[in-house]
Amino acid sequence: MSTVIPRRRMRWTPQKIALTVVGAALALATVFPLLWMISGAFKPADEVNGAALLPAEPTLENFTYVLTQVPFLRYMLNSLIVSAAVTVLALWFHSMAAYALARLRFPGRETIFLLIFSTMLVSLPVILIPTFVVVRTLGLVDSYAGLIVPAIFNAFGIFLLRQFYVALPAELEEAALVDGASYWRIYRSIILPLSRPILSALTVFFFLANWNSFVWPLTITSDPDLRVVQLGIATFQQQYASDWNYVLAAATIAAMPTLLVFFFFQRQIVESIKSAGFK
Structure with a gap:
Protein backbone atom coordinates (compact mmCIF):
# COMPACT_ATOMS: atom_id res chain seq x y z
CA MET A 1 0.00 0.00 0.00
CA SER A 2 1.19 3.44 -0.86
CA THR A 3 1.27 5.99 1.87
CA VAL A 4 0.07 9.50 1.21
CA ILE A 5 2.28 12.15 2.71
CA PRO A 6 0.15 15.05 3.88
CA ARG A 7 1.13 18.47 2.65
CA ARG A 8 2.34 20.85 5.28
CA ARG A 9 0.44 24.08 5.47
CA MET A 10 2.37 27.29 5.63
CA ARG A 11 1.95 29.05 8.92
CA TRP A 12 1.56 32.79 8.48
CA THR A 13 3.50 34.22 11.35
CA PRO A 14 3.66 38.00 11.86
CA GLN A 15 7.25 37.97 10.61
CA LYS A 16 6.29 36.22 7.34
CA ILE A 17 3.36 38.57 6.83
CA ALA A 18 5.60 41.60 7.34
CA LEU A 19 8.21 40.25 4.90
CA THR A 20 5.51 39.53 2.31
CA VAL A 21 4.09 43.03 2.59
CA VAL A 22 7.56 44.60 2.30
CA GLY A 23 8.39 42.42 -0.71
CA ALA A 24 5.12 43.29 -2.44
CA ALA A 25 5.69 46.99 -1.80
CA LEU A 26 9.22 46.85 -3.20
CA ALA A 27 8.03 44.92 -6.25
CA LEU A 28 5.27 47.45 -6.87
CA ALA A 29 7.69 50.37 -6.48
CA THR A 30 10.04 48.71 -8.98
CA VAL A 31 7.44 47.83 -11.60
CA PHE A 32 5.28 50.96 -11.37
CA PRO A 33 7.67 53.35 -13.23
CA LEU A 34 8.01 50.83 -16.07
CA LEU A 35 4.24 50.38 -16.36
CA TRP A 36 3.71 54.15 -16.23
CA MET A 37 6.25 54.67 -19.02
CA ILE A 38 4.72 52.02 -21.27
CA SER A 39 1.15 53.19 -20.69
CA GLY A 40 2.10 56.83 -21.28
CA ALA A 41 3.81 55.95 -24.55
CA PHE A 42 0.44 54.85 -26.01
CA LYS A 43 -1.48 57.92 -24.85
CA PRO A 44 -2.00 61.18 -26.77
CA ALA A 45 -0.36 64.37 -25.60
CA ASP A 46 -3.46 65.82 -23.93
CA GLU A 47 -3.97 62.80 -21.70
CA VAL A 48 -0.29 62.50 -20.72
CA ASN A 49 -0.09 66.20 -19.83
CA GLY A 50 -3.35 66.03 -17.85
CA ALA A 51 -5.34 68.27 -20.20
CA ALA A 52 -7.80 65.62 -21.38
CA LEU A 53 -11.07 65.29 -19.51
CA LEU A 54 -11.76 61.71 -20.62
CA PRO A 55 -9.29 58.86 -21.26
CA ALA A 56 -8.55 58.39 -24.95
CA GLU A 57 -7.93 55.21 -26.89
CA PRO A 58 -4.34 53.91 -27.15
CA THR A 59 -2.48 55.14 -30.21
CA LEU A 60 0.74 54.28 -32.06
Whole structure:
Protein backbone atom coordinates (compact mmCIF):
# COMPACT_ATOMS: atom_id res chain seq x y z
CA MET A 1 0.00 0.00 0.00
CA SER A 2 1.19 3.44 -0.86
CA THR A 3 1.27 5.99 1.87
CA VAL A 4 0.07 9.50 1.21
CA ILE A 5 2.28 12.15 2.71
CA PRO A 6 0.15 15.05 3.88
CA ARG A 7 1.13 18.47 2.65
CA ARG A 8 2.34 20.85 5.28
CA ARG A 9 0.44 24.08 5.47
CA MET A 10 2.37 27.29 5.63
CA ARG A 11 1.95 29.05 8.92
CA TRP A 12 1.56 32.79 8.48
CA THR A 13 3.50 34.22 11.35
CA PRO A 14 3.66 38.00 11.86
CA GLN A 15 7.25 37.97 10.61
CA LYS A 16 6.29 36.22 7.34
CA ILE A 17 3.36 38.57 6.83
CA ALA A 18 5.60 41.60 7.34
CA LEU A 19 8.21 40.25 4.90
CA THR A 20 5.51 39.53 2.31
CA VAL A 21 4.09 43.03 2.59
CA VAL A 22 7.56 44.60 2.30
CA GLY A 23 8.39 42.42 -0.71
CA ALA A 24 5.12 43.29 -2.44
CA ALA A 25 5.69 46.99 -1.80
CA LEU A 26 9.22 46.85 -3.20
CA ALA A 27 8.03 44.92 -6.25
CA LEU A 28 5.27 47.45 -6.87
CA ALA A 29 7.69 50.37 -6.48
CA THR A 30 10.04 48.71 -8.98
CA VAL A 31 7.44 47.83 -11.60
CA PHE A 32 5.28 50.96 -11.37
CA PRO A 33 7.67 53.35 -13.23
CA LEU A 34 8.01 50.83 -16.07
CA LEU A 35 4.24 50.38 -16.36
CA TRP A 36 3.71 54.15 -16.23
CA MET A 37 6.25 54.67 -19.02
CA ILE A 38 4.72 52.02 -21.27
CA SER A 39 1.15 53.19 -20.69
CA GLY A 40 2.10 56.83 -21.28
CA ALA A 41 3.81 55.95 -24.55
CA PHE A 42 0.44 54.85 -26.01
CA LYS A 43 -1.48 57.92 -24.85
CA PRO A 44 -2.00 61.18 -26.77
CA ALA A 45 -0.36 64.37 -25.60
CA ASP A 46 -3.46 65.82 -23.93
CA GLU A 47 -3.97 62.80 -21.70
CA VAL A 48 -0.29 62.50 -20.72
CA ASN A 49 -0.09 66.20 -19.83
CA GLY A 50 -3.35 66.03 -17.85
CA ALA A 51 -5.34 68.27 -20.20
CA ALA A 52 -7.80 65.62 -21.38
CA LEU A 53 -11.07 65.29 -19.51
CA LEU A 54 -11.76 61.71 -20.62
CA PRO A 55 -9.29 58.86 -21.26
CA ALA A 56 -8.55 58.39 -24.95
CA GLU A 57 -7.93 55.21 -26.89
CA PRO A 58 -4.34 53.91 -27.15
CA THR A 59 -2.48 55.14 -30.21
CA LEU A 60 0.74 54.28 -32.06
CA GLU A 61 1.20 57.83 -33.31
CA ASN A 62 3.88 58.56 -30.71
CA PHE A 63 6.06 55.67 -31.88
CA THR A 64 5.52 56.59 -35.53
CA TYR A 65 6.63 60.15 -34.88
CA VAL A 66 9.74 59.09 -32.95
CA LEU A 67 10.84 56.59 -35.60
CA THR A 68 10.15 58.81 -38.64
CA GLN A 69 10.61 62.45 -37.62
CA VAL A 70 13.64 61.97 -35.35
CA PRO A 71 16.89 60.08 -36.18
CA PHE A 72 16.18 57.75 -33.28
CA LEU A 73 17.06 54.61 -35.23
CA ARG A 74 20.51 56.12 -35.82
CA TYR A 75 20.93 56.61 -32.09
CA MET A 76 19.96 53.01 -31.42
CA LEU A 77 22.34 51.76 -34.12
CA ASN A 78 25.21 53.68 -32.52
CA SER A 79 24.40 52.21 -29.11
CA LEU A 80 24.15 48.73 -30.62
CA ILE A 81 27.55 49.05 -32.33
CA VAL A 82 29.26 50.36 -29.21
CA SER A 83 27.59 47.92 -26.80
CA ALA A 84 28.21 44.86 -28.98
CA ALA A 85 31.84 45.78 -29.71
CA VAL A 86 32.65 46.50 -26.07
CA THR A 87 30.94 43.30 -24.92
CA VAL A 88 32.78 41.02 -27.38
CA LEU A 89 36.20 42.60 -26.85
CA ALA A 90 35.80 42.80 -23.07
CA LEU A 91 34.83 39.13 -22.78
CA TRP A 92 37.75 38.12 -24.96
CA PHE A 93 40.44 40.07 -23.11
CA HIS A 94 38.92 39.60 -19.65
CA SER A 95 38.72 35.83 -20.02
CA MET A 96 42.37 35.62 -21.09
CA ALA A 97 43.51 37.87 -18.25
CA ALA A 98 41.43 36.00 -15.69
CA TYR A 99 42.74 32.63 -16.90
CA ALA A 100 46.33 33.82 -16.58
CA LEU A 101 45.72 35.24 -13.09
CA ALA A 102 43.90 32.11 -11.91
CA ARG A 103 45.73 29.16 -13.46
CA LEU A 104 49.22 30.28 -14.50
CA ARG A 105 52.07 30.77 -12.05
CA PHE A 106 54.39 33.71 -12.61
CA PRO A 107 56.11 36.31 -10.35
CA GLY A 108 53.86 39.13 -9.20
CA ARG A 109 50.61 37.38 -10.07
CA GLU A 110 48.85 38.23 -6.80
CA THR A 111 50.16 41.80 -6.88
CA ILE A 112 48.80 42.35 -10.37
CA PHE A 113 45.43 40.94 -9.36
CA LEU A 114 45.26 43.20 -6.30
CA LEU A 115 46.09 46.23 -8.44
CA ILE A 116 43.36 45.32 -10.91
CA PHE A 117 40.91 44.65 -8.10
CA SER A 118 41.71 47.99 -6.44
CA THR A 119 40.52 49.85 -9.54
CA MET A 120 36.97 48.81 -8.61
CA LEU A 121 37.20 51.38 -5.81
CA VAL A 122 37.81 54.22 -8.29
CA SER A 123 34.63 55.82 -9.64
CA LEU A 124 34.19 57.20 -13.15
CA PRO A 125 34.21 60.93 -12.22
CA VAL A 126 37.72 60.52 -10.77
CA ILE A 127 39.22 59.22 -14.02
CA LEU A 128 36.95 61.08 -16.45
CA ILE A 129 39.29 64.00 -17.16
CA PRO A 130 42.54 61.93 -17.37
CA THR A 131 40.84 59.46 -19.71
CA PHE A 132 39.55 62.29 -21.89
CA VAL A 133 43.04 63.79 -22.11
CA VAL A 134 44.49 60.44 -23.20
CA VAL A 135 41.75 59.88 -25.77
CA ARG A 136 42.16 63.39 -27.15
CA THR A 137 45.94 62.92 -27.41
CA LEU A 138 45.37 59.73 -29.41
CA GLY A 139 42.97 61.55 -31.72
CA LEU A 140 39.96 59.40 -30.84
CA VAL A 141 37.51 62.21 -30.01
CA ASP A 142 34.26 62.00 -31.99
CA SER A 143 34.86 58.44 -33.16
CA TYR A 144 33.60 54.96 -32.47
CA ALA A 145 37.06 54.03 -31.16
CA GLY A 146 36.81 56.75 -28.52
CA LEU A 147 33.49 55.30 -27.37
CA ILE A 148 34.64 51.67 -27.42
CA VAL A 149 38.29 51.43 -26.35
CA PRO A 150 38.10 53.14 -22.90
CA ALA A 151 35.05 51.05 -21.98
CA ILE A 152 36.67 47.67 -22.64
CA PHE A 153 38.57 47.35 -19.37
CA ASN A 154 36.42 46.42 -16.40
CA ALA A 155 37.92 45.02 -13.23
CA PHE A 156 34.62 43.42 -12.23
CA GLY A 157 34.68 41.11 -15.25
CA ILE A 158 38.26 40.00 -14.58
CA PHE A 159 37.49 39.45 -10.90
CA LEU A 160 34.34 37.39 -11.52
CA LEU A 161 35.99 35.27 -14.21
CA ARG A 162 39.06 34.66 -12.06
CA GLN A 163 36.88 33.45 -9.19
CA PHE A 164 35.15 31.09 -11.61
CA TYR A 165 38.42 29.72 -12.99
CA VAL A 166 39.90 29.20 -9.52
CA ALA A 167 36.99 26.88 -8.68
CA LEU A 168 37.54 24.67 -11.75
CA PRO A 169 39.15 21.26 -11.11
CA ALA A 170 42.90 21.29 -11.76
CA GLU A 171 42.73 17.70 -13.08
CA LEU A 172 41.32 18.95 -16.37
CA GLU A 173 44.42 21.02 -17.11
CA GLU A 174 46.79 18.37 -15.83
CA ALA A 175 45.33 15.75 -18.15
CA ALA A 176 45.56 18.15 -21.09
CA LEU A 177 49.19 19.03 -20.26
CA VAL A 178 50.07 15.35 -20.11
CA ASP A 179 48.59 14.93 -23.60
CA GLY A 180 50.86 17.72 -24.84
CA ALA A 181 48.32 20.55 -25.07
CA SER A 182 49.60 24.10 -24.76
CA TYR A 183 48.06 26.67 -22.41
CA TRP A 184 46.47 28.40 -25.40
CA ARG A 185 44.86 25.11 -26.47
CA ILE A 186 43.66 24.46 -22.91
CA TYR A 187 42.16 27.93 -22.73
CA ARG A 188 40.45 27.62 -26.10
CA SER A 189 39.23 24.00 -25.92
CA ILE A 190 38.57 23.48 -22.19
CA ILE A 191 38.26 26.75 -20.30
CA LEU A 192 36.06 28.68 -22.72
CA PRO A 193 33.44 25.90 -23.16
CA LEU A 194 33.18 25.57 -19.38
CA SER A 195 32.81 29.33 -19.04
CA ARG A 196 29.59 29.67 -21.01
CA PRO A 197 27.32 30.38 -17.99
CA ILE A 198 29.58 33.08 -16.54
CA LEU A 199 30.30 34.56 -19.98
CA SER A 200 26.57 34.73 -20.70
CA ALA A 201 25.97 36.60 -17.46
CA LEU A 202 28.80 39.03 -18.17
CA THR A 203 27.40 39.53 -21.65
CA VAL A 204 24.21 40.86 -20.10
CA PHE A 205 26.07 43.06 -17.60
CA PHE A 206 28.42 44.57 -20.18
CA PHE A 207 25.73 45.09 -22.80
CA LEU A 208 23.34 46.79 -20.39
CA ALA A 209 26.06 48.96 -18.88
CA ASN A 210 27.19 50.24 -22.28
CA TRP A 211 23.67 50.56 -23.67
CA ASN A 212 22.76 52.80 -20.72
CA SER A 213 26.05 54.75 -20.66
CA PHE A 214 25.59 58.52 -20.67
CA VAL A 215 28.47 60.41 -19.05
CA TRP A 216 31.33 59.12 -21.22
CA PRO A 217 29.51 59.48 -24.58
CA LEU A 218 28.47 62.98 -23.54
CA THR A 219 32.10 63.82 -22.77
CA ILE A 220 33.76 62.31 -25.83
CA THR A 221 31.32 63.07 -28.67
CA SER A 222 29.79 66.21 -30.14
CA ASP A 223 28.88 64.85 -33.58
CA PRO A 224 25.11 64.20 -33.83
CA ASP A 225 25.81 61.19 -36.07
CA LEU A 226 27.68 59.51 -33.15
CA ARG A 227 24.99 60.25 -30.59
CA VAL A 228 24.00 57.15 -28.60
CA VAL A 229 20.46 56.39 -27.52
CA GLN A 230 20.72 57.81 -23.99
CA LEU A 231 22.07 61.11 -25.32
CA GLY A 232 19.35 61.03 -27.94
CA ILE A 233 16.66 60.71 -25.26
CA ALA A 234 18.21 63.57 -23.26
CA THR A 235 18.28 65.80 -26.35
CA PHE A 236 14.80 64.65 -27.25
CA GLN A 237 13.56 65.58 -23.79
CA GLN A 238 14.97 69.10 -24.13
CA GLN A 239 13.35 69.64 -27.52
CA TYR A 240 9.97 68.15 -26.54
CA ALA A 241 9.78 69.19 -22.89
CA SER A 242 6.03 69.78 -23.18
CA ASP A 243 5.31 66.62 -25.19
CA TRP A 244 5.88 63.85 -22.70
CA ASN A 245 4.09 61.34 -24.91
CA TYR A 246 6.99 61.48 -27.40
CA VAL A 247 9.59 61.26 -24.64
CA LEU A 248 7.91 58.21 -23.09
CA ALA A 249 7.63 56.55 -26.50
CA ALA A 250 11.35 57.10 -27.12
CA ALA A 251 12.21 55.75 -23.67
CA THR A 252 10.04 52.68 -24.27
CA ILE A 253 11.77 51.93 -27.59
CA ALA A 254 15.20 52.35 -25.95
CA ALA A 255 14.26 50.02 -23.09
CA MET A 256 13.05 47.16 -25.29
CA PRO A 257 16.52 45.75 -26.23
CA THR A 258 17.61 45.70 -22.58
CA LEU A 259 14.42 43.91 -21.50
CA LEU A 260 14.83 41.34 -24.28
CA VAL A 261 18.48 40.69 -23.41
CA PHE A 262 17.66 40.21 -19.74
CA PHE A 263 14.67 38.00 -20.56
CA PHE A 264 16.69 35.59 -22.71
CA PHE A 265 19.75 35.48 -20.41
CA GLN A 266 18.16 35.54 -16.94
CA ARG A 267 18.77 31.80 -16.42
CA GLN A 268 22.47 32.18 -17.23
CA ILE A 269 22.75 35.02 -14.73
CA VAL A 270 21.36 32.89 -11.91
CA GLU A 271 23.52 29.90 -12.87
CA SER A 272 26.68 32.00 -13.01
CA ILE A 273 26.08 33.45 -9.55
CA LYS A 274 25.40 29.96 -8.14
CA SER A 275 28.42 28.33 -9.82
CA ALA A 276 31.02 31.11 -9.55
CA GLY A 277 30.50 32.38 -6.03
CA PHE A 278 32.93 34.71 -4.31
CA LYS A 279 35.52 32.35 -2.85
